[in-house]
Amino acid sequence: MIKQYIQNNQDRFLDELFSLIRIPSISAKPEHKSDMVACAEHWKELLLKSGADKAEVMQTKGNPVVFGEKIINPEYPTVLVYAHYDVMPAEPLELWKSSPFEAEIRDGHIWARGANDDKGQSYIQAKAFETMVKNDLLKVNVKFLFEGEEEIGSPSLEEFCAAHKEMLKADVILVSDTGMVSKDQPSITTGLRGLAYWQIDVVGPNKDLHSGIFGGAVANPINVLCKMIADVTDADGHITIPHFYDDILPVSQDERDMIAQVPHTDEAYMKALDVNALFGEKGYSTLERTWIRPTFDVCGIWGGYQGEGSKTVLPSEAHAKISSRLVPGQDHEKIGELVKKYFEEVAPDYVKVNVTSMHGGESYVCPITLPAYKAAEAAYQKVFGVRPLAVRSGGSIPIIAAFERVLGMKSVLMGFGLESDAIHSPNENFSLDLFTKGIETVCEFYNEFAKK
Amino acid sequence: MIKQYIQNNQDRFLDELFSLIRIPSISAKPEHKSDMVACAEHWKELLLKSGADKAEVMQTKGNPVVFGEKIINPEYPTVLVYAHYDVMPAEPLELWKSSPFEAEIRDGHIWARGANDDKGQSYIQAKAFETMVKNDLLKVNVKFLFEGEEEIGSPSLEEFCAAHKEMLKADVILVSDTGMVSKDQPSITTGLRGLAYWQIDVVGPNKDLHSGIFGGAVANPINVLCKMIADVTDADGHITIPHFYDDILPVSQDERDMIAQVPHTDEAYMKALDVNALFGEKGYSTLERTWIRPTFDVCGIWGGYQGEGSKTVLPSEAHAKISSRLVPGQDHEKIGELVKKYFEEVAPDYVKVNVTSMHGGESYVCPITLPAYKAAEAAYQKVFGVRPLAVRSGGSIPIIAAFERVLGMKSVLMGFGLESDAIHSPNENFSLDLFTKGIETVCEFYNEFAKK
Numbered sequence: 001m002i003k004q005y006i007q008n009n010q011d012r013f014l015d016e017l018f019s020l021i022r023i024p025s026i027s028a029k030p031e032h033k034s035d036m037v038a039c040a041e042h043w044k045e046l047l048l049k050s051g052a053d054k055a056e057v058m059q060t061k062g063n064p065v066v067f068g069e070k071i072i073n074p075e076y077p078t079v080l081v082y083a084h085y086d087v088m089p090a091e092p093l094e095l096w097k098s099s100p101f102e103a104e105i106r107d108g109h110i111w112a113r114g115a116n117d118d119k120g121q122s123y124i125q126a127k128a129f130e131t132m133v134k135n136d137l138l139k140v141n142v143k144f145l146f147e148g149e150e151e152i153g154s155p156s157l158e159e160f161c162a163a164h165k166e167m168l169k170a171d172v173i174l175v176s177d178t179g180m181v182s183k184d185q186p187s188i189t190t191g192l193r194g195l196a197y198w199q200i201d202v203v204g205p206n207k208d209l210h211s212g213i214f215g216g217a218v219a220n221p222i223n224v225l226c227k228m229i230a231d232v233t234d235a236d237g238h239i240t241i242p243h244f245y246d247d248i249l250p251v252s253q254d255e256r257d258m259i260a261q262v263p264h265t266d267e268a269y270m271k272a273l274d275v276n277a278l279f280g281e282k283g284y285s286t287l288e289r290t291w292i293r294p295t296f297d298v299c300g301i302w303g304g305y306q307g308e309g310s311k312t313v314l315p316s317e318a319h320a321k322i323s324s325r326l327v328p329g330q331d332h333e334k335i336g337e338l339v340k341k342y343f344e345e346v347a348p349d350y351v352k353v354n355v356t357s358m359h360g361g362e363s364y365v366c367p368i369t370l371p372a373y374k375a376a377e378a379a380y381q382k383v384f385g386v387r388p389l390a391v392r393s394g395g396s397i398p399i400i401a402a403f404e405r406v407l408g409m410k411s412v413l414m415g416f417g418l419e420s421d422a423i424h425s426p427n428e429n430f431s432l433d434l435f436t437k438g439i440e441t442v443c444e445f446y447n448e449f450a451k452k
Numbered sequence: 453m454i455k456q457y458i459q460n461n462q463d464r465f466l467d468e469l470f471s472l473i474r475i476p477s478i479s480a481k482p483e484h485k486s487d488m489v490a491c492a493e494h495w496k497e498l499l500l501k502s503g504a505d506k507a508e509v510m511q512t513k514g515n516p517v518v519f520g521e522k523i524i525n526p527e528y529p530t531v532l533v534y535a536h537y538d539v540m541p542a543e544p545l546e547l548w549k550s551s552p553f554e555a556e557i558r559d560g561h562i563w564a565r566g567a568n569d570d571k572g573q574s575y576i577q578a579k580a581f582e583t584m585v586k587n588d589l590l591k592v593n594v595k596f597l598f599e600g601e602e603e604i605g606s607p608s609l610e611e612f613c614a615a616h617k618e619m620l621k622a623d624v625i626l627v628s629d630t631g632m633v634s635k636d637q638p639s640i641t642t643g644l645r646g647l648a649y650w651q652i653d654v655v656g657p658n659k660d661l662h663s664g665i666f667g668g669a670v671a672n673p674i675n676v677l678c679k680m681i682a683d684v685t686d687a688d689g690h691i692t693i694p695h696f697y698d699d700i701l702p703v704s705q706d707e708r709d710m711i712a713q714v715p716h717t718d719e720a721y722m723k724a725l726d727v728n729a730l731f732g733e734k735g736y737s738t739l740e741r742t743w744i745r746p747t748f749d750v751c752g753i754w755g756g757y758q759g760e761g762s763k764t765v766l767p768s769e770a771h772a773k774i775s776s777r778l779v780p781g782q783d784h785e786k787i788g789e790l791v792k793k794y795f796e797e798v799a800p801d802y803v804k805v806n807v808t809s810m811h812g813g814e815s816y817v818c819p820i821t822l823p824a825y826k827a828a829e830a831a832y833q834k835v836f837g838v839r840p841l842a843v844r845s846g847g848s849i850p851i852i853a854a855f856e857r858v859l860g861m862k863s864v865l866m867g868f869g870l871e872s873d874a875i876h877s878p879n880e881n882f883s884l885d886l887f888t889k890g891i892e893t894v895c896e897f898y899n900e901f902a903k904k
Contacts, residue, residue: 193664197762206726212645212847215749215777216741217721219731222750222772223685229675230682269669274658277802279671289668297667298674299765304752305773310649310810312775313751320674321757323764325667350729358762395664 002443005131006436013439014110016046017123018103020085021112027063027086027152036063036148039085043146044068050126051133052144058164062156063148067167070133071141077449078141079372080170080409081129082399083122083177084150087114088424095426109429117423120430121176121416121438122146128442137443139450143170150177154399161406172372173403174445176438178415181262181389183434186380186441188373189413190255191291191392192400194326194363196336197299200225200343202318203352208304209314219350221318222303228346228353229320232296236282239296239324241342249329251292255368258389259287291392295325321358325394332360362401364411371452372412379414379444383437414445454895457583458888465891466562468498469575470555472537473564479515479538479604488515488600491537495598496520502578503585504596510616514608515600519619522585523593529901530593531824532622532861533581534851535574535629536602539566540876547878560884567882569875573628573868574598576887580894589895591902595622602629606851613858624824625855626897628890630867633714633841635886638832638893640825641865642707643743643844644852646778646815648788649751652677652795654770655804660756661766671802673770674755680798680805681772684748688734691748691776693794701781703744707820710841711739743844747777773810777846784812814853816863823904824864831866831896835889866897 006013025039026032040057047055047068055068063086071078090100090113098104103112110120125144132138145168147157161168178189204221205214234240264287266278280289303318305311324339326332336357347353366373368390380388400411416438422428458465477491478484492509499507499520507520515538523530542552542565550556555564562572577596584590597620599609613620630641656673657666686692716739718730732741755770757763776791778784788809799805818825820842832840852863868890874880 195664195764197764199762204725204727209725210847211747211749211751211775212647212742212777212845214725214742215747215775215846216745217730217732217738218725218727219729220749222753223681223748226678226750226753227682227685230679233675233679273656273661273666273670275656275670275802276804277671277800278669279800279802280669286669290664290666293668295663295667296675297663297672297766298678298756299663299763299767300756300758301674301678301770302754302758304750306752306754306771310651310773310775311751312647312649314749315751318753319758321762323663323667323762325664348729348731350727350731352728393664394667395662 001135002131002137002440005135006439010436013123013127017119020046020119020123021103021114022101024101025086025148026089027149028089036086040064040066040148043085046126047144050130060156060160065148065157065160066144066146068144069142070138072138073141076139076141077452078143078170079446079449080143080145080168080173081125082145082173082175082403082411083125084118084147085122086148086151087117087119088151092426097427105432108432110432110435111427111429113428115428115430116417116421117428118150118177120435124416124435124438124442125174125176128439128446131439131443132446138446140446143168150399157399158402158406161403165407168407170409173409173411175400175411175413176415178413179417179419180415181391183418183431184384185263185386186384186388187262187391188376188380188388189393189415190366190368190373190390191328192364192397193394194330194332194401195323195361195396196326196332196339197321197323197358197360198336198339199356199358200320200322201354203316204350205314205316208316211312211314214314218314219348220314221351222315224348224351225303225318225320228343229298231346237280238282239294241339243338244294244335247329247331248294248327249365255390256288259291259391260285261389262287262391290394292327294327294330297323299323326363328363328365330363332362336360361396361398362405364397364400364404366410366412370410370412372410372449375448375452376412376414376445378448379441382444383441414442453587454583454589454892457587458891462888465575465579469571472498472571472575473555473566474553476553477538477600478541479601480541488538492516492518492600495537498578499596502582512608512612517600517609517612518596518598520596521594522590524590525593528591528593529904530595530622531898531901532595532597532620532625533577534597534625534627534855534863535577536570536599537574538600538603539569539571540603544878549879557884561881562884562887563879563881565880567880568869568873569880570602570629572882572887573890576868576890576894577626577628580891580898583891583895584898590898592898595620602851609851610854610858613855617859620859622861625861625863627852627863627865628867630865631869631871631873632867633843635870635883636836637715637838638836638840639714639843640828640832640840641845641867642818642820642825642842643780644816644849645846646782646784646813646853647775647848648778648784648791648812649773649775649810650788650791651808651810652772652774653806655768656802657766657768660768663764663766666766670766671800672766673803674767676800676803677755677770677772680795681750683798689732690734691746693791695790696746696787699781699783700779701817704820707842708740711743711843712737713841714739714843742846744779746779746782749775751775778815780815780817782815784814788812813848813850814857816849816852816856818862818864822862822864824862824901827900827904828864828866828897830900831893834896835893866894
């Protein structure tokens with residue numbers, strides 16, 4: 001019945017999606033302010049048309065949020081669908097094969113800015129919801145939260161969530177903004193890394209010195225900074241700061257086995273980056289190193305003479321910006337303090353060292369034993385015929401961690417994008433087949449989740 | 453007789469010196485080109501008046517050189533006096549208490565640009581020579597070589613020397629362009645450090661990477677560079693590069709004892725630099741670390757994000773400029789190659805490392821057993837009543853090493869300046885007492901050297 005409804009209504013679904021794409025809701029550009037409002041208003045209408053009992057455009061300190069809901073029965077479990085209606089700028093325009101804001105269907109794909117990220121993916125949610133409602137299959141309550149600032153870092157959403165906790169209350173958040181490892185191998189992103197960031201300033205003598213007259217007797221701040229940085233990682237790529245790894249949540253063998261099934265070869269990876277070898281923490285694969293292990297990377301360093309030619313100087317100061325990607329269990333504020341304290345303690349007495357904790361972000365993990373995760377897993381299995389892999393992402397989506405912190409809810413990241421979809425680039429696209437299968441999968445998720 | 457002659461003629465000596473000071477022979481400024489020639493011509497006249505048999509202004513590819521000589525007897529030993537007639541710019545002019553190019557005598561000092569460096573010091577040489585000639589005491593042959601480009605790095609002099617080896621032939625070079633540790637404690641500079649300089653470029657991935665997506669699996673070039681730099685020095689401040697110290701000439705206990713007598717306290721030194729502790733090679737004092745031991749100083753470092761705030765990036769490249777001050781025995785080209793080879797060998801295979809040897813300069817040492825050194829030592833002892841200390845300088849005077857390399861002659865650095873003379877700064881000055889004692893000391897040097 002689900003498959004049939006989707007097939008029968010596909011043309012209309014696409015027409016509606018294209019009407020959404022036609023509004024250039026580019027959050028990064030102030031001149032599109034009215035488009036943001038128009039897009040939010042249009043979404044409100046589309047949600048109501050899709051079967052929501054109510055939908056409204058709500059103010060934030062930035063672009064408005066669209067909220068909608070259908071409460072079938074207060075006793076039923078509730079799903080909060082999160083997505084975003086803003087898109088990235090389309091430049092460089094000359095590289096597009098068709099107009100970025102006039103969607104075109106070509107070679108079985110939808111081509112447009114937002115075709116995947118996130119208008120296409122969010123429309124999967126709206127139309128799965130409609131399919132369930134119109135066929136009287138929905139046995140869960142559904143709420144929608146669509147924001148208009150995801151591409152600029154969601155600066156207003158956390159405050160909005162904090163102010164509307166009761167309205168947003170649900171059992172789980174469903175996020176449609178990620179990808180799958182390949183078109184035949186679905187995957188669900190279960191973990192995101194967090195981040196801690198520091199600036200370290202090392203000051204030696206009170207002015208730049210003549211390296212002939214003073215060199216050898218006065219500690220050189222650049223040499224000292226290099227030593228302090230070098231000491232943080234050992235030959236096996238382990239971070240030596242005491243207690244750095246203490247709070248990391250273990251990753252199950254089942255999850256590591258799934259990571260090992262993700263298509264990846266070090267050879268292709270190295271070739272793409274033009275490096276002759278990889279280096280990372282001993283005992284972990286390349287994907288594990290980027291997904292389930294923390295890092296210690298110098299993002300920037302500077303001091304002394306950096307111009308052409310040679311100038312002999314024993315500089316007064318040296319500076320570095322350093323970040324650690326963190327993994328579930330590691331608290332970014334605790335790690336921030338730990339590293340700051342470590343540097344201050346190892347600082348030799350012949351220099352002054354100042355460490356400033358800059359911004360940080362929590363990591364996120366969705367346990368693969370979570371009922372909503374199990375429901376998602378079963379839904380993919382049914383539609384794609386294979387078990388989806390639980391994978392992780394090395395990057396951070398701060399709002400997902402904020403949802404957990406502010407609303408106390410876990411998120412399940414059911415995405416249908418592919419690497420080849422070129423999100424944020426010219427010729428963004430989305431597979432029509434995955435658009436359809438996505439709708440079907442989300443419908444099956446509702447069915448499975450209702451059973452939990 | 454010497455003392456008497458100097459006393460009787462002091463006013464004339466000063467008048468002549470002031471006439472030299474009056475010519476603003478600033479080599480750094482092209483608009484003073486004619487002053488350079490005028491100053492050289494004036495020197496030629498002054499040398500003839502002082503008793504030279506002949507004197508001439510000779511062309512170089514840059515400012516002219518003044519050459520003069522008095523050959524008493526071809527069988528006698530010959531001394532080549534080296535000095536320079538160019539001076540540093542006088543700016544900032546508003547900080548001068550009297551006009552920089554109109555010498556003034558005040559508080560027992562001569563105040564003017566060049567009062568010490570090097571018109572005052574070179575005039576000591578001319579008037580010591582005159583004193584010896586006019587009193588028929590001179591028992592050595594004397595040659596003069598005054599250049600006009602010392603303050604801009606002597607770019608033409610090495611080539612000039614190579615082209616006039618026979619004319620410049622002597623047994624020793626006498627240089628009057630350095631200082632003493634205090635007015636009552638004469639000293640002779642017996643060593644200058646050399647220099648080697650490198651740029652090291654570390655390249656990792658072929659572009660800046662997202663530190664979330666790639667961090668942990670791809671070596672970070674800044675971390676790698678820091679480690680490579682840190683490994684070069686150990687906890688005792690020793691340089692760990694194999695064979696780095698191999699060729700260093702030993703410094704005698706006599707010399708180390710003299711260095712220990714040089715007025716210096718670490719407390720005052722630290723206070724002036726505003727550091728709480730010093731760091732250098734274990735087993736050596738602060739002065740020894742800067743005078744008789746080599747160094748490894750990063751002069752500059754850069755890579756990745758250096759702006760305001762925080763940007764997470766795994767940078768593609770990192771760079772550093774590094775210099776080593778070298779000591780007698782160490783060949784700057786050999787050390788240059790040694791360090792380059794070391795970095796290339798320790799470079800891990802996950803980055804590309806390129807090391808470029810930049811400029812270098814030889815160190816210089818005057819053995820304190822050299823007959824001319826012994827003569828200078830005896831001369832100071834006689835005039836000042838104490839044995840002069842053999843000291844060194846941490847900096848480099850490349851032309852002194854070039855004299856040895858091109859002309860095959862050692863130099864004895866008999867200087868009469870003091871730290872408080874403010875050379876290169878406003879209110880440069882020179883003690884009248886040391887001006888007189890300097891003339892006397894050089895006369896005694898001629899007497900002593902004639903005996904050797």
